[in-house]
Amino acid sequence: MTAPALSRRGVADQATRPVSTRRGWRQDLTGWAFAAPFVILFGVFMALPILISFLLSFTSFGLRDLQNPIGTTFVGADNYTRLLSDGKFWKALGNTFYFVAVGVPLTLAIGLLIASALSRGISRFRTVFRVGYYLPVITSIVAIAVVWRFLLNPDVGLINSVLRGIGISGPDWLASPALAMPSIIAMAVWRNLGFAMVVFIAGLQAIPAVLYEAASIDGAGRWQSFRYVTLPMLRPTILFMLVITTIGYLQLFEEPFVMTDGGPLDATLSVTMYMYQQGFEFFKQGYASAVAYVLFVIVAVIAFLQFRFLREDA
Amino acid sequence: MTAIQAPSGGRSALDDMPAKGSPSRIWIYAGLTLGILLMVGPFLWMLLGSLKPQAEFLVNPPTFLPKNPTIDNFTRLFDQLDFPRFFFNSSLVAVAVTLGNVLFCPMLGYALAKLKWRGKGLVMGLVLATLMVPAGITLIPNFVLMANLNLVNTYPGLILPFLVGPFGVFLTRQFMYGIPDELLEAARIDGANEWRIFWGIVLPITAPVLATLGILTFLGSWNSFLYPLVMAQEPDMYTLPVALATFATGQYQADHGMLMAGSVVLVLPVLIIFILFQRWITEGIATTGLKG
Numbered sequence: 297m298t299a300p301a302l303s304r305r306g307v308a309d310q311a312t313r314p315v316s317t318r319r320g321w322r323q324d325l326t327g328w329a330f331a332a333p334f335v336i337l338f339g340v341f342m343a344l345p346i347l348i349s350f351l352l353s354f355t356s357f358g359l360r361d362l363q364n365p366i367g368t369t370f371v372g373a374d375n376y377t378r379l380l381s382d383g384k385f386w387k388a389l390g391n392t393f394y395f396v397a398v399g400v401p402l403t404l405a406i407g408l409l410i411a412s413a414l415s416r417g418i419s420r421f422r423t424v425f426r427v428g429y430y431l432p433v434i435t436s437i438v439a440i441a442v443v444w445r446f447l448l449n450p451d452v453g454l455i456n457s458v459l460r461g462i463g464i465s466g467p468d469w470l471a472s473p474a475l476a477m478p479s480i481i482a483m484a485v486w487r488n489l490g491f492a493m494v495v496f497i498a499g500l501q502a503i504p505a506v507l508y509e510a511a512s513i514d515g516a517g518r519w520q521s522f523r524y525v526t527l528p529m530l531r532p533t534i535l536f537m538l539v540i541t542t543i544g545y546l547q548l549f550e551e552p553f554v555m556t557d558g559g560p561l562d563a564t565l566s567v568t569m570y571m572y573q574q575g576f577e578f579f580k581q582g583y584a585s586a587v588a589y590v591l592f593v594i595v596a597v598i599a600f601l602q603f604r605f606l607r608e609d610a
Numbered sequence: 611m612t613a614i615q616a617p618s619g620g621r622s623a624l625d626d627m628p629a630k631g632s633p634s635r636i637w638i639y640a641g642l643t644l645g646i647l648l649m650v651g652p653f654l655w656m657l658l659g660s661l662k663p664q665a666e667f668l669v670n671p672p673t674f675l676p677k678n679p680t681i682d683n684f685t686r687l688f689d690q691l692d693f694p695r696f697f698f699n700s701s702l703v704a705v706a707v708t709l710g711n712v713l714f715c716p717m718l719g720y721a722l723a724k725l726k727w728r729g730k731g732l733v734m735g736l737v738l739a740t741l742m743v744p745a746g747i748t749l750i751p752n753f754v755l756m757a758n759l760n761l762v763n764t765y766p767g768l769i770l771p772f773l774v775g776p777f778g779v780f781l782t783r784q785f786m787y788g789i790p791d792e793l794l795e796a797a798r799i800d801g802a803n804e805w806r807i808f809w810g811i812v813l814p815i816t817a818p819v820l821a822t823l824g825i826l827t828f829l830g831s832w833n834s835f836l837y838p839l840v841m842a843q844e845p846d847m848y849t850l851p852v853a854l855a856t857f858a859t860g861q862y863q864a865d866h867g868m869l870m871a872g873s874v875v876l877v878l879p880v881l882i883i884f885i886l887f888q889r890w891i892t893e894g895i896a897t898t899g900l901k902g
Contacts, residue, residue: 320728326804327727334718334774335733337710341771342740345751352750362757410645417638427888428646431653434884434891436833438851439873442858443656446866452672454655460671486649494892547744550835554855568746568836576840581750588746595744 353589357582368582375586385587387562388570391477395566396545399481404537406485407492408530412522414493415500426497430490437487441554444483445470448555470556473563480551480564488544492537499533500526535606539599546595567591656877659870660684667866683871692845693875696853702765703838703849704831707772711827712820715778716786720808722779723786724794737776745836753840763843772831778823785819786812822890829880829891850876 328335352368353375355361361368379385410429414422432440447454448469456466469479503526511521527534548566552558558565558573567587575584660683662676687693721727722734752771753762761767789812797807813820835851842848848856854872862868884891 323725324727324729327721327725327730330717330721330725330804330808331727331729331733333714334779337714337770337774338737338740341752341755342743342748343736345748345755346740346743348751348754349747352754357754362754365754365758410642413638413642418635418642423888425642425646426892427885428649430888430892431649431881431884434829434833434880435877436835436851436854436880438833438835438855438858439656439876440652442854442869442873443652443659445858446659446870447652447655449866452667452866454651454672454674457672457674486652490649543742543744547746549746550855554858557859568744571746571749572836572840575750575753581754585750588744588750591744592747595742599742 349585349588352582352585355582357580357585359579361581371582375583376590378583379586379590384562384565385567385570388565388567391563391565392546392548392567394477395481395484395548396542398478399484399545400538400541402481402485403488403541404492404534407489407537408496408534410489411493411496411500412526415497426494429493432487433490435487437550438554440483440487441551444479445555448479471560473561476556476560476563480548480555483551483555484545484548488541492541495533495537496530499530503529531606535602538606539602542598542602543595546591546598653877656870656873659866660874662867662870664865664867683867684875686868687871687875691853691857692848693850693853693872695846696848696850697875699765699768699842699847700832700849700851703768704828706765706769707831708824708828710769710773711775711778712824714774715823716782716813716816716820717808718774718779719782719786720812723783724789724791724812725804737779741776749837749840752837756841762841763847765847767841768838768847768849771837772834775827778827781819781823782816785816789815818890821887825883825887825890829883832880 354370354372355368356371356374357365357368410425414425418425446452448456450456450466450468450471455469459466467475469475507525507529508521511525516524547568549568549572552564552566552569553572556564558569568591571584571587571591574580574587658674658676661679661681662673663678663680663682666673666677718733718737722730748771756762756767759767761770793811794807797811802810833851834849835855838849838852839855842852845853850872854869854876857863857865857872858869
């Protein structure tokens with residue numbers, strides 16, 4: 297049946313077209329009916345805004361345009377050329393990269409360390425440990441930032457009182473331009489390592505036991521089997537976590553918003569925070585859209601590069 | 611492979627872990643326990659802080675355990691500030707967003723996994739393309755849109771943009787691929803229409819995945835901050851994170867007791883949900899995360 301049908305495809309198509317079209321039309325309708333609620337909501341509040349945001353970034357949209365968005369003025373690439381010479385934007389970009397460059401490797405390394413200890417080092421209390429390490433992941437960043445700001449308080453905070461107890465006079469963490477960002481990084485690592493841990497545990501469970509056995513027959517120690525079995529086998533999981541964590545960390549916002557307001561001396565100002573300030577404190581929404589789009593492009597490029605390079609040198 | 615595996619059949623990856631009571635194993639337990647203390651410590655500090663009277667924050671050195679525990683901070687939250695209202699706002703928004711996702715996402719998931727229709731590839735591509743878009747991108751256009759619809763500072767303004775999301779589609783589509791076509795075909799032959807098949811057969815089978823999706827969506831909405839910060843302009847529409855952040859960066863920034871109590875109110879419901887459903891949450895993330 298199939299062979300003649302294939303060789304005379306044109307004829308067969310013509311013969312069945314009226315029937316299949318009617319049937320196909322009904323199938324299309326059913327498909328779109330199921331898709332409709334999602335597609336409408338998604339189109340209006342997600343897809344369309346991505347386009348509008350792009351258009352807005354070429355306008356001088358501000359507070360007075362809010363009631364009459366169509367009447368706003370197009371300014372060409374002015375917003376983007378202004379960004380290039382905006383020192384505060386570059387500062388925010390630098391801070392965000394600093395946060396990502398230190399925060400992402402630390403989160404992944406500690407997450408992997410704990411995942412290995414939990415799945416290959418011990419046999420009891422696994423659930424208790426897993427729940428404990430995962431706890432901060434599901435809690436509000438705002439609440440965590442409020443609590444950590446209090447922990448880091450130079451006078452009444454727990455951290456400095458512990459330091460005082462061993463005779464060290466702790467610094468004012470969040471008021472020091474050099475220490476504010478490392479403090480925020482420490483908090484972000486603390487909050488997110490549980491997510492990395494859970495994903496790595498799943499990845500570790502998928503590694504066949506026979507590989508470890510073969511390695512130990514060949515005389516490999518714990519470090520060697522980690523280096524030559526675990527790491528290569530876990531590569532896709534590590535890549536996935538690297539991309540996800542980087543995308544998340546590039547959007548740093550709540551932590552500096554609550555803990556430092558971007559200070560001191562803009563040391564913790566992030567790109568998203570700068571966008572928020574421009575858009576909703578100074579009401580320059582056109583300019584803020586340009587900031588948002590630059591971040592979008594950076595996220596896309598970094599995700600692409602991570603997939604590209606890390607996949608190839610496997 | 612089989613030849614090598616056969617003799618070692620019953621062994622697992624765990625067999626070469628350090629023996630019970632061996633020094634290296636004790637070190638691992640000790641390290642993990644120290645880690646847990648660091649993880650749980652801040653939560654304990656929050657809870658203890660919320661029970662301390664104002665005067666106790668002024669003593670030097672600061673106390674760890676409250677000397678005179680009080681629930682005064684909580685009463686102030688509920689009497690002086692409008693925390694019952696914020697709690698209600700957060701709950702309403704999170705429940706509505708969760709219901710939307712749990713209904714609309716599996717509908718599209720079903721259409722993508724089990725139905726043939728023109729435009730399917732386009733919709734799939736659209737959903738895929740938005741997976742890596744930073745939330746900031748849609749914030750400003752949505753604000754402009756809501757301002758023109760007069761929906762800023764309303765519940766629909768807080769809810770509508772989050773009724774659906776790509777995550778739920780991937781999660782349900784992935785799962786529904788596994789449902790045998792014969793099952794659905796049999797129902798079709800019996801004369802059931804697609805909606806009845808979806809509602810009566812597919813959704814019940816998908817229930818465990820919907821539970822995971824529901825819990826994760828609820829938590830995400832309960833904790834979300836940037837969008838409600840922009841969209842809730844007046845205190846009567848504040849959600850809990852917006853209220854807490856506003857007080858923490860405004861006139862109550864030194865009122866540690868009240869801020870800790872506010873954090874407890876924000877965190878406690880989530881902790882309860884997590885402890886009750888931790889298996890759904892961590893396992894849902896592990897499997898979908900890897901396949902996503």
